[in-house]
Amino acid sequence: MSNSDQQKSSSFIEIKPTYPLFDLRIKEVLHYRYLLFLFVKRDFITIYKQTILGPLWHLLQPLLTTFIFTAIFSHFAKIKTDGPPTLFYLSGLIMWGYFAACINKTSTTFISNAGVFGKVYFPRITVPLASVISNLLSLSMQLILLIFFLLVYHHQVCIQYTILLLPVFILVLAFIGLGVGIIVSSLTIRYRDLAYLVTFGVQLWMYGSSVIIPLSVVPDRYKFLFKLNPVIPIIEGFRYSLFGKGAFLWIDFLYSIAFTVVVMLVGIILFNRTERNFMDTI
Amino acid sequence: MENIIEVNNISKLYKLGQITSSTLKDDLSDWWGRVRGNQSQMLPDQDNAASNKLHWALKGVSFNVKQGDVLGIIGKNGAGKSTLLKIISRVTGPTTGTIKMHGRLASLLEVGTGFHPDLTGRENIYQNGAILGMKRGEIKNKLDEIIDFSGVAKFIDTPVKRYSSGMFVRLAFAVAAHLEPEILIVDEVLAVGDADFQKKCLGKMKSVAEGEGRTVLFVSHNLQAVKNLCNKSIYLVDGKINSIGETEQIINNYLLREAKRVTEVSYETPAQAPGNSEVKLKLAKLEILDKDKDYIDVHTPFNLKFEFWNFMNDKEVNLSLHVMDIKGECIFNIGTPIIKVKEGILFGEAQIPGNLMNDGNYYISIMVVKDKSTPVFHFEEQLHFEVADERGDVMWYAKWQGAVRPTFLKFSIENPA
Numbered sequence: 013m014s015n016s017d018q019q020k021s022s023s024f025i026e027i028k029p030t031y032p033l034f035d036l037r038i039k040e041v042l043h044y045r046y047l048l049f050l051f052v053k054r055d056f057i058t059i060y061k062q063t064i065l066g067p068l069w070h071l072l073q074p075l076l077t078t079f080i081f082t083a084i085f086s087h088f089a090k091i092k093t094d095g096p097p098t099l100f101y102l103s104g105l106i107m108w109g110y111f112a113a114c115i116n117k118t119s120t121t122f123i124s125n126a127g128v129f130g131k132v133y134f135p136r137i138t139v140p141l142a143s144v145i146s147n148l149l150s151l152s153m154q155l156i157l158l159i160f161f162l163l164v165y166h167h168q169v170c171i172q173y174t175i176l177l178l179p180v181f182i183l184v185l186a187f188i189g190l191g192v193g194i195i196v197s198s199l200t201i202r203y204r205d206l207a208y209l210v211t212f213g214v215q216l217w218m219y220g221s222s223v224i225i226p227l228s229v230v231p232d233r234y235k236f237l238f239k240l241n242p243v244i245p246i247i248e249g250f251r252y253s254l255f256g257k258g259a260f261l262w263i264d265f266l267y268s269i270a271f272t273v274v275v276m277l278v279g280i281i282l283f284n285r286t287e288r289n290f291m292d293t294i
Numbered sequence: 295m296e297n298i299i300e301v302n303n304i305s306k307l308y309k310l311g312q313i314t315s316s317t318l319k320d321d322l323s324d325w326w327g328r329v330r331g332n333q334s335q336m337l338p339d340q341d342n343a344a345s346n347k348l349h350w351a352l353k354g355v356s357f358n359v360k361q362g363d364v365l366g367i368i369g370k371n372g373a374g375k376s377t378l379l380k381i382i383s384r385v386t387g388p389t390t391g392t393i394k395m396h397g398r399l400a401s402l403l404e405v406g407t408g409f410h411p412d413l414t415g416r417e418n419i420y421q422n423g424a425i426l427g428m429k430r431g432e433i434k435n436k437l438d439e440i441i442d443f444s445g446v447a448k449f450i451d452t453p454v455k456r457y458s459s460g461m462f463v464r465l466a467f468a469v470a471a472h473l474e475p476e477i478l479i480v481d482e483v484l485a486v487g488d489a490d491f492q493k494k495c496l497g498k499m500k501s502v503a504e505g506e507g508r509t510v511l512f513v514s515h516n517l518q519a520v521k522n523l524c525n526k527s528i529y530l531v532d533g534k535i536n537s538i539g540e541t542e543q544i545i546n547n548y549l550l551r552e553a554k555r556v557t558e559v560s561y562e563t564p565a566q567a568p569g570n571s572e573v574k575l576k577l578a579k580l581e582i583l584d585k586d587k588d589y590i591d592v593h594t595p596f597n598l599k600f601e602f603w604n605f606m607n608d609k610e611v612n613l614s615l616h617v618m619d620i621k622g623e624c625i626f627n628i629g630t631p632i633i634k635v636k637e638g639i640l641f642g643e644a645q646i647p648g649n650l651m652n653d654g655n656y657y658i659s660i661m662v663v664k665d666k667s668t669p670v671f672h673f674e675e676q677l678h679f680e681v682a683d684e685r686g687d688v689m690w691y692a693k694w695q696g697a698v699r700p701t702f703l704k705f706s707i708e709n710p711a
Binding site for chain 2: 023024025026027028029043044046047050054057058128129130131132133134202288289291292
């Protein structure tokens, strides 16, 4: 077999009307890893082209929101927080911000990329994956900001061993965000109403995700409702790891992971089904 | 040589109509039908009541492409050319059938394929290459060549949103042609860009196929370009393959079928014929004088023949012929000498030489005139025909300007030493 023959057989493509219901196509995504990298770079660059402060916006956003939340919810509304209010809000906002960004960015995958998708083929999943990864960059900058605040409030900080779970916390948020996002993006092709629902829904979701109100101040009879929210164990768990306050139960954490797996499964099935023919509907 | 693309029984069904609130209901009932294993609901046949909301853009298309072939795909608008290319380039999926491809594929389905407006030309080259599944190193190796070919070196670090549409296409084509895809798909992009660049593109496509043994699929309305470039062609009619084979033959088939024309009208009796009490049309006919051709191109001589029933006696009569283009402009008007006529049949014949008409659609009107200047009857738009373009090996594909394209006018150039 000559060299060119080998090259050819490696890029054999078969187009069929139907494919297996669940197909991760990890090999294909790996082949396109340079594209994934470029998408991440592009996401990051294009947001801040023609801005003055550039990436500093990543830090200003949570910082300003933290000050406002501290003033409104802590000083005026006197809502009790686990740990110092500034740290409480900042840590919650950073994690939530990442999660919300993942959903919002990925939920418009098909509609905002219809132009490109309509002309060339590449694995569509690279686009939402790139969003999730590029959001990681701003998350890490924000975590550095958080470390700075942890140093300032060091006498109230009490790092727990669960901090080792931080990568898992972030992964769970990333995949719930990605899963929900690609489900929504697949369904918005046919039902545009969902696009409006999502922006609004994510905002409402925040109020029930212990970003502002810790689980510890929620009345017991409503607690079961909050327990259904897979994001709470992550945010509460993160705070517990930082200052030893708040609720962290392994059972809740496992529930979050299970939820992640289910939402990703459904997401991938829907996404794969949609990507083949969505250009006919859009 | 082996097949690089095998297209097997490809069909594509489109649902027509709008997506409304009833879509959800339909979706649910479709889904329920599928759950119960009711397959027939998915692929309705022709006489199904729902089929007026469905449209087969392609039906049962099969063909093979060998390595190094340049395959032209021709057909009228809506014949399914673009749908076929979309399925081959995996932008949308087929409803039935399979396609097997051996090799990397790059498509230029439209201008600026996959360019991001905020990125610079250089960044877009990298991104475009990556979309084709290339590694960073491979793209880097080709970068200078691409920039050079595109002719936009000066603007390569400017965001492409500030590019003119011409620059956009140049860069897009340069990227697609240089990133060494085994299969290159080009759809009508040549409509944009100046003649110079068109020539460059077509030359590149030719060398990509002949020199490097790559395969090109080319969709165009420009028959001249298809003829010069493609060794094989497919002619699509209403989503089905009408014919496939040598380009020359396929273009013949296309012109024979699609060239809209009325080349003969004749009437048995004066009662049915147009005209008035003084004159009636018996026959109007276009006769191609080139025995090898069934259609008219710019080099083809042809005759226009007319017969009338004449009811006038002892009148001075002549005929006046108008050749009109599609916009209704008269290209030229010629008259016969005046003769004295008696009741009976009148014959008229005009000889149109080759190398006079430009390509385009034409209508023929003829007028019977008496007493030197009084119209008896004007028979409007009796014949309709198309003159096809044909330039031999001339590598110039833009529309040839002018109402006529005469070659008998002498025009020379000299360069005395």
